Amino acid sequence: MSDIKPIYLQKVKQQNMANILQTIWEHEAISRVELVELTGLTSGTITNLTQELIQWGLIRESETSQGSVGRRRVMLKYHTDRHIIIGLDISRTTFEIVMTDLMGRVMKSIEGNITGISAPEQVLDLIEPHIQSMIAYANLKGLPVLGLGVSIPGPMDKVNGHLLSPPNFPGWEGYPIKDVLVKRFGLKVFIEDDARASALAERWFGLGRKSQDLVFVTMGMGIGSGVVSKGELVVGSNGLFGQVGHMTLVPKGSVCACGNEGCWETLGSIPGILRRWSGGDTIDAFFHAVHQGDKLANECLQETLYYLESALITLFNIYDPDVIILGGKLYPYLSMYLPEVKAHVKSRVYAFAQERLRIEPSSFGTSQNAIGAVALVFGNLLKGPLQVLTQ
Amino acid sequence: MSDIKPIYLQKVKQQNMANILQTIWEHEAISRVELVELTGLTSGTITNLTQELIQWGLIRESETSQGSVGRRRVMLKYHTDRHIIIGLDISRTTFEIVMTDLMGRVMKSIEGNITGISAPEQVLDLIEPHIQSMIAYANLKGLPVLGLGVSIPGPMDKVNGHLLSPPNFPGWEGYPIKDVLVKRFGLKVFIEDDARASALAERWFGLGRKSQDLVFVTMGMGIGSGVVSKGELVVGSNGLFGQVGHMTLVPKGSVCACGNEGCWETLGSIPGILRRWSGGDTIDAFFHAVHQGDKLANECLQETLYYLESALITLFNIYDPDVIILGGKLYPYLSMYLPEVKAHVKSRVYAFAQERLRIEPSSFGTSQNAIGAVALVFGNLLKGPLQVLTQ
Known part of the structure; x- marks a missing residue:
């Protein structure tokens, strides 16, 4: 294995981390021994990578006693309150912004009306201070913001990160929303159309x-x-x-x-x-x-x-x-x-x-889209943790 | 990387082989240098694994001259005529068996009528000698048979390898066709319903x-x-x-x-x-x-x-x-x-x-299902080459 390239090793490392994060998510709490069994990775790899994930603040150890003799086992769980995710839903008439913990639990939410405002820049001007204040809160508390998820009316062009031809949504066709948001907030930005964001809310935080x-x-x-x-x-x-x-x-x-x-x-x-x-x-x-x-x-x-x-x-x-x-x-x-x-x-x-x-x-009533925007970030974290965690 | 388990190494090896086979399939002919670029694997890994695939008889080297100076390049291609795949289509009224090379090119085909025969065992009794004679031909020529693909009326229970409740197909519900075929022929058997087999014919050998x-x-x-x-x-x-x-x-x-x-x-x-x-x-x-x-x-x-x-x-x-x-x-x-x-x-x-x-x-007219049965085997080979190649 001496001829493996660094870029390939990094890819393998990310895949293994993703495998671990996904397995912990499925089981909610799991021991390292079980992780070895379920992921097919060696105990050495599990030890190293879980240590790194603990350092990132994504997971934590938790002791449980088991059986009548009270033998203690160390379980791994998500560390839900060490990161912030921000979800933004823009509909034709309203917007909603939620600030959540890692698991999509809402810490703060803001709604607003944008009826009659057809210029995307104006809509974003209305939204910006709310998101900036959430970012400021996170900075104050020393909590990294993992990303900004966005739910918008579809259909959209995923490759270029802009809207295709949303019916009844004048002014937004072809608007490079992803680039603009990256520039405004300096966060990782993930965008999905509203129906899919809603599905992701269920996939990660609801019935899924x-x-x-x-x-x-x-x-x-x-x-x-x-x-x-x-x-x-x-x-x-x-x-x-x-x-x-x-x-x-x-x-x-x-x-x-x-x-x-x-x-x-x-x-x-x-x-x-x-x-x-x-x-x-x-x-x-x-x-x-x-x-x-x-x-x-x-x-x-x-x-x-x-x-x-x-x-x-x-x-x-x-x-x-x-x-x-x-x-x-x-x-x-x-x-x-x-x-x-x-x-x-x-x-x-x-x-x-x-x-x-x-x-x-x-599962999430009127906040389904905004929670879906959060789930979009969470799903990307589980698929490519290093890409989301590192700048 | 010293703590990697053998089972995990084997899994990685199979993934890398699959990656190589898939990339060659996409490009039809490709050099090792291009394989290094496209797969992300090192040149050492590419050298070792392509050598092994050549030994299996799945791929071969082919020299081409390039440009006006006639510089020679060694390209890798599928070695199409070193393996046999057998495809079987059973419909409500007919059967068709094709013997093909690795790329689904038909070397021999047999059709028959099974109207009125409702007992699966009787249908298989009719089919068996044709498949046995194809296996005998392959043995005579020293060509390994990669597997037997089967297309049948759906829907089917993939987990248990039997039919669910195919309309107008009495006698077949719950019949353990996969186990029976494995026992009769000693080949790797892959089964799919006819519509999906047809789609796979296109995916691997047609418009796909x-x-x-x-x-x-x-x-x-x-x-x-x-x-x-x-x-x-x-x-x-x-x-x-x-x-x-x-x-x-x-x-x-x-x-x-x-x-x-x-x-x-x-x-x-x-x-x-x-x-x-x-x-x-x-x-x-x-x-x-x-x-x-x-x-x-x-x-x-x-x-x-x-x-x-x-x-x-x-x-x-x-x-x-x-x-x-x-x-x-x-x-x-x-x-x-x-x-x-x-x-x-x-x-x-x-x-x-x-x-x-x-x-x-x-693309394949009346033989679509049977070619699809072949494609099913081919697709499994590309996804898990070691599983298909080894007993």
């Missing part, structure tokens, strides 16, 4: 601890998704994997902004529901009418639920996830119908799939 | 050389798919990823065998077309009527093409592939309409996606 294959569906002004398969976000050839709002659901249906006709988004998004109802301008008005017993509104609701069920069955059949998680601005209005939706979906899938079928609400 | 993200759609008695993302077959949580025939395409449509209603398969498969046409019993009769100008048949065809287009748009939006490849027993009847289908699909996707949209016919 037990599900390596999940689909997060976000329903609001549009309908999108993030798909995690074997623990990895699936991105597709052009970074556009999971545009589930644009599945064809009705033949010769209404024309969608994407160019297709009969897309689920034209039927089941907030604008889609209001268009089919044609009884008012807001989703609040629609559900008010539903709850007042209005006949047309209730028919429209039943149709909406039927489309949702049909789309969910399609998602089960094409993505084969452990669980489908529902979120977005529309979801709170629909949550009371979830048991009914589940029962109908169950009655329309393969018999052998009925038992395993799971449909769950999102 | 230039597309790391592809979807193979097979249309026949049913409709299924195999999805390759970043070069890897996506399998899903239960090995059921890509059941595209069961996307909902028509609200409140006909009930499907899967339990859903309005599935694409109920509309666009051979039985789906015949049911909607209700003018005859065979697909030949249907297309005969179409070509005779029969009005109802032509209406039904137009509807069929519309469903196909709608489904293809859904596939583009949810899987974001480089290319969708169409195959299966129905495809030859539809191939003359492909330009029209492409044009319609193009008019119904995002403007920025129109240029990159590709829909292509399958």
Whole structure:
């Protein structure tokens, strides 16, 4: 092994560290002996690398007594409060910034309205002081900020770090948001579209601890998704994997902004529901009418639920996830119908799939995107710890 | 590095070999110097491992002269004719066995009819002598048989190597096909469902050389798919990823065998077309009527093409592939309409996606599944060469 290059050794070291961090994450607390077994690394490597991770402040030792004789074992756990992660969610009308510990637990959060502000620079001017004050807090406490995660409306160009052609989001097309944020804050910046960020929130801090294959569906002004398969976000050839709002659901249906006709988004998004109802301008008005017993509104609701069920069955059949998680601005209005939706979906899938079928609400409510932005940083840390930790 | 375990070294060696084999595959012919650059391995490692791969007979040296001065360079290529791979396709009514070289080039192929034979043992009794004679040929020529790849109707239980509940395939449910074949032939056996095997045929020997993200759609008695993302077959949580025939395409449509209603398969498969046409019993009769100008048949065809287009748009939006490849027993009847289908699909996707949209016919015609079975072995060789090469 004497002819191994330093760059290759560094790569192997990072892979081994990633392996250790991932294994600790899966087990929450684990001994070095178990790490040797589970990672396939030698005890010498485990000793060296865990020591280094302890020095980085990422993990810590914790003693537990075990069995009746009280034998003490040293376990390794994440050291959750030695680093800060900042998550930023920019939507079409609002922003949210969260400052969290390593595990996405929120220490501070700030929300704001950006309705009517279409210049990205102006939006960032509003956001900047909040992030600067979080960075200042971290500096004061001596806590390194691991990175700034960002959730924005998709689709986006991952290679160049800018937005492609987000519908209803004028001014942002082609804006080099990643470069600008790096320059403004001097932090490592990671960007993902909102649906995928939401999926990552579940993957690392929510239901994903037990599900390596999940689909997060976000329903609001549009309908999108993030798909995690074997623990990895699936991105597709052009970074556009999971545009589930644009599945064809009705033949010769209404024309969608994407160019297709009969897309689920034209039927089941907030604008889609209001268009089919044609009884008012807001989703609040629609559900008010539903709850007042209005006949047309209730028919429209039943149709909406039927489309949702049909789309969910399609998602089960094409993505084969452990669980489908529902979120977005529309979801709170629909949550009371979830048991009914589940029962109908169950009655329309393969018999052998009925038992395993799971449909769950999102774990982080209105902060899903911002927590997802944090999860994006965390996921990058676990995949390439040295890249995130070093400047 | 003195504390590395032998088992870990073996794992690293296999990874490095896989890295080398994959890189040679991508470049077809490559020098050792280029291998050092592209793999990140040292020249010492490259020298040792390529030497070993040459001894295995997997790769060979080839001299080329370059430029006007005729400087000679030693290039590494696959040694295609030093190993045999056997591919077996079992469908509901037929079987096909191909014997190929390392790159899936067919040296011998045998087809047979198994209509009406529902006992798996009887089917295998019919197949066995053909495979035995291929093995005998390989032994005679001194060519190792790398493995037996098998393509069967899905869905299947990958963990236990048996079929789950294949529709219209009585007698096979739960049959431990993998164990039986290992016992009968003493070869390494790899099994995949037919749609995925077809996708692998493209991934390794067809359009996949230039597309790391592809979807193979097979249309026949049913409709299924195999999805390759970043070069890897996506399998899903239960090995059921890509059941595209069961996307909902028509609200409140006909009930499907899967339990859903309005599935694409109920509309666009051979039985789906015949049911909607209700003018005859065979697909030949249907297309005969179409070509005779029969009005109802032509209406039904137009509807069929519309469903196909709608489904293809859904596939583009949810899987974001480089290319969708169409195959299966129905495809030859539809191939003359492909330009029209492409044009319609193009008019119904995002403007920025129109240029990159590709829909292509399958590369291996009626032998797609059998070649896919071969590709399955080849893919396993590239991923874990030592596991496939050693007993």
